[in-house]
Amino acid sequence: MGKTVIDAHNISKIYDKDKIPVYAIQDVHLHIEAGEFTAIVGPSGSGKSTLLNIIGGLDSPSYGNVILDGTDITALSENELINFRLNNIGFVFQAFNLVPVLTSKENISFVMLLQKKSKEERNKRAEDLLIEVGLKDKMDSRPGELSGGQQQRVGVARALASRPKIILADEPTANLDSVSAANLLDLMLKLNKEENMTFIFSTHDQRVIDKARRVVTLVDGKITSDVTR
Amino acid sequence: MLITIAWRNIWRNKRRTLITSGSVFFAIILAVIMRSSTDGVYEGMIENVVSFSSGYIQVHQKGYWEERSIENAMKINTNLLSKFEKQEGVSKCTARLESFALASGNGKTKGMAFIGIEPAKEQMLNGLANKISKGRYLMSENDNGIVLGEGLANYFKIKPGDSLVLISQGYHAASAAAIFPVRGILSLGSPQLNDNLAYISLHQAQQFLSADSLCTSVSFYLSNVKKLDPVANSLRSAFSNLPIEVMTWKEMMPEMDQFITADKSGHLIIIGILYLVISFGLYGTVLMMTYERRHEFGILVSIGMKKSKLITLVFFETMFVAFFGALLGMITSFGIILYFVFYPIRFSGKLKEVYVQFGIEPVINMSLSSNIFYYQALIIFLLALAVTIYPSFKIFKLKPVEAMRS
Numbered sequence: 001m002g003k004t005v006i007d008a009h010n011i012s013k014i015y016d017k018d019k020i021p022v023y024a025i026q027d028v029h030l031h032i033e034a035g036e037f038t039a040i041v042g043p044s045g046s047g048k049s050t051l052l053n054i055i056g057g058l059d060s061p062s063y064g065n066v067i068l069d070g071t072d073i074t075a076l077s078e079n080e081l082i083n084f085r086l087n088n089i090g091f092v093f094q095a096f097n098l099v100p101v102l103t104s105k106e107n108i109s110f111v112m113l114l115q116k117k118s119k120e121e122r123n124k125r126a127e128d129l130l131i132e133v134g135l136k137d138k139m140d141s142r143p144g145e146l147s148g149g150q151q152q153r154v155g156v157a158r159a160l161a162s163r164p165k166i167i168l169a170d171e172p173t174a175n176l177d178s179v180s181a182a183n184l185l186d187l188m189l190k191l192n193k194e195e196n197m198t199f200i201f202s203t204h205d206q207r208v209i210d211k212a213r214r215v216v217t218l219v220d221g222k223i224t225s226d227v228t229r
Numbered sequence: 230m231l232i233t234i235a236w237r238n239i240w241r242n243k244r245r246t247l248i249t250s251g252s253v254f255f256a257i258i259l260a261v262i263m264r265s266s267t268d269g270v271y272e273g274m275i276e277n278v279v280s281f282s283s284g285y286i287q288v289h290q291k292g293y294w295e296e297r298s299i300e301n302a303m304k305i306n307t308n309l310l311s312k313f314e315k316q317e318g319v320s321k322c323t324a325r326l327e328s329f330a331l332a333s334g335n336g337k338t339k340g341m342a343f344i345g346i347e348p349a350k351e352q353m354l355n356g357l358a359n360k361i362s363k364g365r366y367l368m369s370e371n372d373n374g375i376v377l378g379e380g381l382a383n384y385f386k387i388k389p390g391d392s393l394v395l396i397s398q399g400y401h402a403a404s405a406a407a408i409f410p411v412r413g414i415l416s417l418g419s420p421q422l423n424d425n426l427a428y429i430s431l432h433q434a435q436q437f438l439s440a441d442s443l444c445t446s447v448s449f450y451l452s453n454v455k456k457l458d459p460v461a462n463s464l465r466s467a468f469s470n471l472p473i474e475v476m477t478w479k480e481m482m483p484e485m486d487q488f489i490t491a492d493k494s495g496h497l498i499i500i501g502i503l504y505l506v507i508s509f510g511l512y513g514t515v516l517m518m519t520y521e522r523r524h525e526f527g528i529l530v531s532i533g534m535k536k537s538k539l540i541t542l543v544f545f546e547t548m549f550v551a552f553f554g555a556l557l558g559m560i561t562s563f564g565i566i567l568y569f570v571f572y573p574i575r576f577s578g579k580l581k582e583v584y585v586q587f588g589i590e591p592v593i594n595m596s597l598s599s600n601i602f603y604y605q606a607l608i609i610f611l612l613a614l615a616v617t618i619y620p621s622f623k624i625f626k627l628k629p630v631e632a633m634r635s
Contacts, residue, residue: 058531059630079535086533093633097528101237106230113230114533162533 005165005198006032006055011064013050013221024050025061026221034165035196037189039203039212047221048202049170055200056089056168057081069165086114090159092169092201096151098143104130104154105139111161129157133187149180156187160197167191169201173208185211231538235545238518239553249514250554256507257558257605258565260500264604265566267496268596271489275454277418277590278485279478280355284322284448286461287481288313291472293445294481299328299400302443303473313447316467318460320452323350324444326434330397330405332427334385341381343395343427345434345444348372354450357415357428364389364413370432374412380424382414389413393427400440407437418590504608512616515547519620526624527632540621547613555609559602569595 008030015022025047032038040048053059055066057073065074069088076084085091098107108126117125130139133153135146143151152172159167169188173181185208191197201208209215217225239246279285290303305324313322326345331338348367351357358366363382367374375393387393391411399405409429417423435441451460457477464475479486519526526539576584576591584591 053630056531058633059628082530082533082535085531091531093528097525097633099234099525099529101234101241106233110230110234111532114535114538158532 003034004031005034005069006030006200007067008051008055009064009067011051011054011061011066013047013054013059014062017062023221025054028064028218028221028223030055030216030223032198032200034198035192036198036200036214037192037212038198038200038214038216039209040200040216040218041203041209042218044204046218048218050221051218052168052170052200052202056091057085086111086162088165090162090164090167092152092155092159092167092172094171094174096143096148096155096175098151098154098158100143103140103142104135104146104157107143107154108158108161111158115162125161126157129160130154133157134183147180149176149183152176152180152184153187156184156191160191164197166198166200169199171203171205172201173203173205178207181205181207231542232545235542236549238542239546239549242518245514245517246550246553249510249550250557252507252510253551253554253609254558254561256503257555257609258562260503260608261559261562261601261605262565262595263496263500264601265562265595265597266569266593267493268598268601269594270592271493272596273418273590273592273594274485274489275478278422278482280450283478283481284446285451285454285457285478286449286464287446287476287478288322288449288464288468288473289446289476291474294474294476297327297445299326299398299438299440299443299445302326302400302440302445304442305444305447306442310447313449313464313468316460316464318451318453318456318463320450321350321354322447322449323347323354324431324447326431326438326440326443327445328397328434328438330395332381332385332393332395334387334391334393334411337385339381339384341377341425341427343375343429343434345431345437346428347431351428354448360415360417361413362416364411366413367428367430368412370430372412372430373409373433375409375427375429376413376415377411377427378423378425379414379416380420381427382411384424387411395437397438399438400443403439405437405439409433418592420584420590504612508612508616511547511551511612512619514550515543515616515620518546519543519623523627523632523635526627527629527635530627530629531633536624536627539624539627540617543620543624544613544617547617548610551609551613552606555606559605563597563602566595566597569593570597 008028011025011028012023013025015024028051040051042048050059054061060074065072071084073081073084099110102110105126108129109122112122112125127139130136133156135150135153138146138150146154173184176184188199189211192199203209214228216223290301293301310322310324313319324347327342329340329342332341348369352366361376362379367376382388385393389411392408393411394408397405417426431444435443451457461475461477529539530536573595574593581591
C-alpha cells in the first residue's frame with residue numbers, strides 16, 4: 001500500500017441548510033494513495049466538481065473533514081489554506097484559466113513567485129516544464145496566441161510548477177478536440193508514472209475514464225461505485 | 230511581477246484606460262492651472278502690496294498702529310537694526326518714516342502718502358529701483374529727490390526733472406514744507422500705491438519732518454515667507470522689554486488676508502467638485518476592472534495568491550490609471566504655466582478697470598511652486614486609495630468557487 005495523501009471522512013455539502021436543504025455531497029468517504037490516477041465520474045449535478053473543490057480546499061464541507069498529506073485542511077484558516085494549496089495542490093481547470101496578460105513562461109513562473117522562489121529557479125523550472133509539455137517554442141506566447149490544447153498544456157505545467165503532491169483537474173479535456181485531449185491524457189499519464197504524481201480528475205470524457213486506473217462514480221452526491229482496475 | 234501584471238492589465242481595455250486617464254489628465258491640468266493662477270495672483274498681490282508698503286512683518290512704537298501719527302514714531306539706531314536682523318528667519322530689515330503730505334505740482338494739488346526709505350536697502354529687499362519706468366532711482370541717503378507712482382505723476386503731469394512741493398506737519402507739530410526734484414516715476418504693481426505713494430530718502434524725510442533719528446516703522450523681510458507667524462512670535466519674545474509692537478502683514482491688512490482666504494476657499498471647493506467627478510469616473514473603472522475579472526481573481530486565489538496580494542494588484546492598477554493621466558497632466562500643465570510665467574496674461578479694457586478698482590494688478594501671474602504639484606499628486610494618491618476601498622472589500626469577501634462560477 002502507498003502513502004495516504006487524501007483522506008476524506010464523512011463529508012457532506014448542504015446548500016440552503018436552513019430552508020430546503022440540498023445535498024450536493026452526502027456522507028462521502030474517499031481514501032486516495034500517492035501515485036493514484038483517479039477519475040471521478042458521474043452525471044451533471046452529481047457533485048463531482050463540489051467534491052473536487054472540497055478536496056482542493058476551495059470549498060468547505062458542511063460536515064466531515066479532509067486530511068491531505070496529514071493536514072486537516074478543514075481546520076485551516078483562509079490564509080493557511082491558500083498557503084497549503086500553493087505548496088501542495090496543483091489545479092488544472094476546464095477553461096484553462098491562464099492569466100491572459102502573462103506569457104506561458106510567466107504564467108508558470110507566477111506560481112513559483114508566490115512561493116517566493118528565486119528568479120533563476122523560477123526561470124529554469126518554467127523552461128523545463130514547458131519543454132516537458134512540448135511547448136518549448138511557445139515560451140513567450142500569451143494565452144491568446146495558443147490553441148486550446150496548448151493552453152491546457154500550459155495549465156498542466158502551471159499546476160506542476162509548485163511541485164505539488166496532488167493534481168486536481170476539473171474536466172480537463174472538456175474544451176479540447178480529440179487529438180489535444182489524447183495528447184493531454186498521455187502527458188498526465190506520463191507524469192503520473194514517471195514522477196509518481198497523484199492525479200484526481202472529474203470527467204465525463206470516456207477516453208479519460210478508460211485510461212484511469214481507479215474510477216469513483218458519484219450519483220446524487222453519493223459514491224455509488226469505486227473500482228480500481 | 231505584480232507591477233508587470235498590473236501594468237499589462239490596465240491595457241487589456243485600452244479605450245477605457247485612456248478615457249479614465251484622460252479625465253484625470255484634464256482634471257489635473259485644470260486644477261494645477263487654477264491653483265497656480267490663484268497662488269500666483271495672490272503671491273503677486275502680497276508681494277506688490279506688502280513689499281512696497283508694510284513689509285511682511287513690521288515693528289513700530291506701541292500705539293502707532295492705532296494712531297498712525299508721526300508723534301508715535303520710534304527712535305532707531307543701527308545697533309537695534311542689527312539686533313533685529315540677527316533674529317532667525319529674518320533676511321533683512323529696513324527703517325521707514327511714513328507720513329502724509331499735500332503735494333503740489335504743475336498747478337495741481339493732491340493729498341498723498343510718502344515713505345522715507347533707505348534707498349540701497351529697499352533696492353536690495355524689494356527691487357524698488359526695478360520699478361522705475363522713467364528717470365532714475367534715489368542714489369543715496371543724501372539724495373534730496375523724490376520718486377513717485379505713475380498714477381501720481383499722471384495726475385500732476387510731471388516727469389523726471391520737474392519738481393514737487395510737499396507740505397506736511399512734522400514732529401511735535403513743526404511745520405514741514407520742501408521742494409523735491411522728481412528723480413523717477415515708479416510703476417508699482419498695485420494701482421492704489423501707484424496713485425497715492427511717493428518715496429524720498431529716510432534722511433531727507435527725517436529732515437523734512439524734523440524727526441531726527443526717528444522712524445515710524447521697521448519693515449522685515451523673511452528668508453521664508455511661509456514662516457511669518459513663527460518669526461513674528463520670536464521677535465515678540467526677543468524684544469518684549471522694548472515699548473514696541475510686532476505685527477504681521479495679515480494683522481495689518483486683515484481685509485486682504487480674509488479676501489485671499491475666502492477666494493482660495495472658493496477655488497478649493499471648485500477643485501474639490503472637479504476631483505469628486507473624477508473620482509467617480511476612476512471608481513467606475515476600478516469597479517468594472519474588478520467585477521469583470523472575478524473569475525480570474527477566483528483562479529488566482531485558487532492557485533495560491535493571497536487576497537492581500539490581489540488587493541495590492543488592484544491598487545497598483547488604479548495607481549497606474551490615475552498616475553498615468555496625472556503625470557501627463559502635470560507635465561503639460563508645467564509647460565503651460567512656464568509659458569505664462571514668462572508671458573503673463575495682462576488684462577485690458579473693462580476687465581483691467583475692474584481689477585484696478587479692487588486694487589489688484591490687472592495681470593494673471595502664475596505660481597510655479599512645487600507645492601501645487603505635490604498636492605495634486607497627493608490628492609490623486611488619496612483618490613486612488615479611496616476608490617480601491619470597496620473593490621478591496623469585495624476581494625476580501627471573495628469565495629474562489631463562487632468567483633470561478635461567475
